[in-house]
Amino acid sequence: MPVNLTAPDPASLLPVAGVRLGIASAGIKKPGKRDLTLIELAPGTQVAGVFTQNRFCAAPVTLCKQHLAHDTIRALVINTGNANAGTGEEGLSRARQTCEAVAQLMGCAAENVLPFSTGVILEPLPADKILTALPAAQADLASAHWSEAAHAIMTTDIVAKGASRQAQVGGKTITVTGIAKGSGMIHPNMATMLGYVATDAAIAPSLMQQLVKEVADVSFNCVTVDGDTSTNDSFILIATGQAGNATIADPAGADYAALKAAVSAVSIELAQAMARDGEGATKFITVQIEGGRDHAECKQIAYAIARSPLIKTAFFASDPNLGRILAAIGYAGVSDLDVNTLQVYLGDVLVAEKGGRAASYTEAQGAAVMKEADITVRVALNRGDVSATVWTCDFSYDYVKINAEYRT
Amino acid sequence: MPVNLTAPDPASLLPVAGVRLGIASAGIKKPGKRDLTLIELAPGTQVAGVFTQNRFCAAPVTLCKQHLAHDTIRALVINTGNANAGTGEEGLSRARQTCEAVAQLMGCAAENVLPFSTGVILEPLPADKILTALPAAQADLASAHWSEAAHAIMTTDIVAKGASRQAQVGGKTITVTGIAKGSGMIHPNMATMLGYVATDAAIAPSLMQQLVKEVADVSFNCVTVDGDTSTNDSFILIATGQAGNATIADPAGADYAALKAAVSAVSIELAQAMARDGEGATKFITVQIEGGRDHAECKQIAYAIARSPLIKTAFFASDPNLGRILAAIGYAGVSDLDVNTLQVYLGDVLVAEKGGRAASYTEAQGAAVMKEADITVRVALNRGDVSATVWTCDFSYDYVKINAEYRT
Numbered sequence: 001m002p003v004n005l006t007a008p009d010p011a012s013l014l015p016v017a018g019v020r021l022g023i024a025s026a027g028i029k030k031p032g033k034r035d036l037t038l039i040e041l042a043p044g045t046q047v048a049g050v051f052t053q054n055r056f057c058a059a060p061v062t063l064c065k066q067h068l069a070h071d072t073i074r075a076l077v078i079n080t081g082n083a084n085a086g087t088g089e090e091g092l093s094r095a096r097q098t099c100e101a102v103a104q105l106m107g108c109a110a111e112n113v114l115p116f117s118t119g120v121i122l123e124p125l126p127a128d129k130i131l132t133a134l135p136a137a138q139a140d141l142a143s144a145h146w147s148e149a150a151h152a153i154m155t156t157d158i159v160a161k162g163a164s165r166q167a168q169v170g171g172k173t174i175t176v177t178g179i180a181k182g183s184g185m186i187h188p189n190m191a192t193m194l195g196y197v198a199t200d201a202a203i204a205p206s207l208m209q210q211l212v213k214e215v216a217d218v219s220f221n222c223v224t225v226d227g228d229t230s231t232n233d234s235f236i237l238i239a240t241g242q243a244g245n246a247t248i249a250d251p252a253g254a255d256y257a258a259l260k261a262a263v264s265a266v267s268i269e270l271a272q273a274m275a276r277d278g279e280g281a282t283k284f285i286t287v288q289i290e291g292g293r294d295h296a297e298c299k300q301i302a303y304a305i306a307r308s309p310l311i312k313t314a315f316f317a318s319d320p321n322l323g324r325i326l327a328a329i330g331y332a333g334v335s336d337l338d339v340n341t342l343q344v345y346l347g348d349v350l351v352a353e354k355g356g357r358a359a360s361y362t363e364a365q366g367a368a369v370m371k372e373a374d375i376t377v378r379v380a381l382n383r384g385d386v387s388a389t390v391w392t393c394d395f396s397y398d399y400v401k402i403n404a405e406y407r408t
Numbered sequence: 409m410p411v412n413l414t415a416p417d418p419a420s421l422l423p424v425a426g427v428r429l430g431i432a433s434a435g436i437k438k439p440g441k442r443d444l445t446l447i448e449l450a451p452g453t454q455v456a457g458v459f460t461q462n463r464f465c466a467a468p469v470t471l472c473k474q475h476l477a478h479d480t481i482r483a484l485v486i487n488t489g490n491a492n493a494g495t496g497e498e499g500l501s502r503a504r505q506t507c508e509a510v511a512q513l514m515g516c517a518a519e520n521v522l523p524f525s526t527g528v529i530l531e532p533l534p535a536d537k538i539l540t541a542l543p544a545a546q547a548d549l550a551s552a553h554w555s556e557a558a559h560a561i562m563t564t565d566i567v568a569k570g571a572s573r574q575a576q577v578g579g580k581t582i583t584v585t586g587i588a589k590g591s592g593m594i595h596p597n598m599a600t601m602l603g604y605v606a607t608d609a610a611i612a613p614s615l616m617q618q619l620v621k622e623v624a625d626v627s628f629n630c631v632t633v634d635g636d637t638s639t640n641d642s643f644i645l646i647a648t649g650q651a652g653n654a655t656i657a658d659p660a661g662a663d664y665a666a667l668k669a670a671v672s673a674v675s676i677e678l679a680q681a682m683a684r685d686g687e688g689a690t691k692f693i694t695v696q697i698e699g700g701r702d703h704a705e706c707k708q709i710a711y712a713i714a715r716s717p718l719i720k721t722a723f724f725a726s727d728p729n730l731g732r733i734l735a736a737i738g739y740a741g742v743s744d745l746d747v748n749t750l751q752v753y754l755g756d757v758l759v760a761e762k763g764g765r766a767a768s769y770t771e772a773q774g775a776a777v778m779k780e781a782d783i784t785v786r787v788a789l790n791r792g793d794v795s796a797t798v799w800t801c802d803f804s805y806d807y808v809k810i811n812a813e814y815r816t
Contacts, residue, residue: 052739053739053743054735054738055737055739055740055742055745055746055747056734056735056737056738056739056747056763057738083731085731085734085735086730086731086734086735086760086763086764086765087763087765088748088762088763088764088765089762089763089764090764091764120729120731121729121731121734121735122730122731122734122760122764122765123731123765230735231731231734231735231738309717309807309811310811313807313808313812314811314812316808316812317812317813319812321528321529322494322530323491323493323494323528323639324529326464326493326494326529326530326639327464327493327494327529327637327638327639329463329464330462330463330464330465330637330639331460331461331464331637332463334463335461335463337463338463339463339464340496352494352530354496354497355464355494355495355496355497356494356495356497356498356499357494357495357531395717395808396808397805397808397809399717399721399808400721400724400803400804400805400807400808401805403717403718403721403725404721404722404724404725404727405725
């Protein structure tokens, strides 16, 4: 069950001027399930994205990159139930066909449409079903449909994920609203499963890619469920420019900082929600590495801890088997790490120092922290001033169950 | 349950002239459990080893390296139930105390003794219990006790692991016998949990380190259960020189090749046994990467497949969810990999080519292979002539159960 996470109140997901969303059932998932989402963007909207670095990236990811490189974007189309990945040339052609159908409906070119797919890999995309259902999705377009879209992009997610923030930018109130899906095959590299964050702020096109990359690095690139990087990871940032603020053009200015803070807050909430709703999760775990020499070594150690099946099963059992955390720090690959000068904390409890268990540590202290649903593991490396954070969840019987039975 | 693996018939583990083994119960594990093993080596025996690269390496690993660097080795002492890792200075001192006690009994120096520990990390080693039980282990010394030792070094292993081979070297019959333990926290880097392989062949001391490294690279360094590299991994090669062969001194000669083949065969059987007896295993999986440009990229892809919890749960479910294999190949980190020119086979069945599912592939073919207990995943990269193999097992409810309840 999701850890301290409930679906957002639909009213809490604020409309973003210039963005309308429509939902339909295409029958790719079980009949009647909402599995198709269409997002319409007003003219003048800026769009940027970061995508999976998986070499077997899905056909829609390939098309997204092409379309973003050359054209303005007027619509996004998202199906669940099928990833259109590992589908070769035929997969590309079916994704293109989907874009063409959307273009025809919306009165734009196929290159103005971004396609997204998520679901089973290696199965042909039933493009005909999408084409048939597209008019219904178009008829459903409304600026208030963020919550419906958050539900319609789910696969093994138990809880829909969405968040909103408002901020003052150049004397105007700007709105940021985002939705995301992701629960398994989560170990993003550049981005995560599917995340869409939209703002009505006006920002120079030249800053969009910088902003989406900077936000991804502090949000979606900090979460892992099972260490598997998906073929379809996409994180899309949309700026409609309808808030009335003076166009943000200075990446060192206060307006850029304010917008980035709001977009980051939404994205971090969505990224954490993925770990909270990680497949089979019973615990939400924050791994915080401090005092490192550089970001890379902090991330390396954080991910060694966050990915270890031995550590994740111990969290599931609420067993403070802390030796496993030390072992992961040791094999993370930081070859000159001195294990005698670092400290390990579980919550606020000092667990290990001087290469061994802290003299002050008692099993009862560890057990008390382990009973919590939200747990922080903190490692002080004491060799620099860089830090990094990774969010993950534990590893339970249900993870095995969900993934053993995924296609049945 | 172990996959196509049973404990070796005690009679099949051939004595090695110059090696005697003694077992005792020290009470580190539950009372009455055999948890202490003493191995006595005849004067003139050559010993070499490779060890974990974990920065949190155990105290006995540190001592082993020191003693191997400076002295001849006359005895090995192995306890289970406690890893003596993450124990700081006190851990080193207790490991040293154990060596001193063995030295006193055997009439040698503490530096002539190699200590080994395996079990829970971060708990103080009960050295006093070991000291008390050592005389019983010494009284038990016998050349026929390989099978007993194989049992006494087990932790979560279900089945004892041992193997023997004989070969002709320089006109003489030489014997190689080995035992190993390991079932979880298995992702060796240089060596694995605990492996001891002894031969009566005579070999020049200068070749011992080369031989142990070459053998580790084709055996213990090719197995993963959960991707966790232990703090205690040690692989020790013993050569007593009592077979009567002319001392092997030429690493390019036929005698070296014959000995290496026999030692490798024993070590590969032991390494595979670890994956067959991997915690919760129901399937034994061989991942074979062919046609790579170099060994590193083949290993990278092999381990991406062998470590993926998504792939391992699909094997547990006997579900040919092959998209997950493609995804793992794609995220393995080989950045210039062309996924359109590689082929993926499940057993003998061509599963994927040209970036997608093979036209000839049927779900029934995949399901048939998935029902087997021994399964090979083969990837033909078609970009070079290097290959690599990794052995692993699937990921079941019992893996979670074993590791959630390990300390209870």
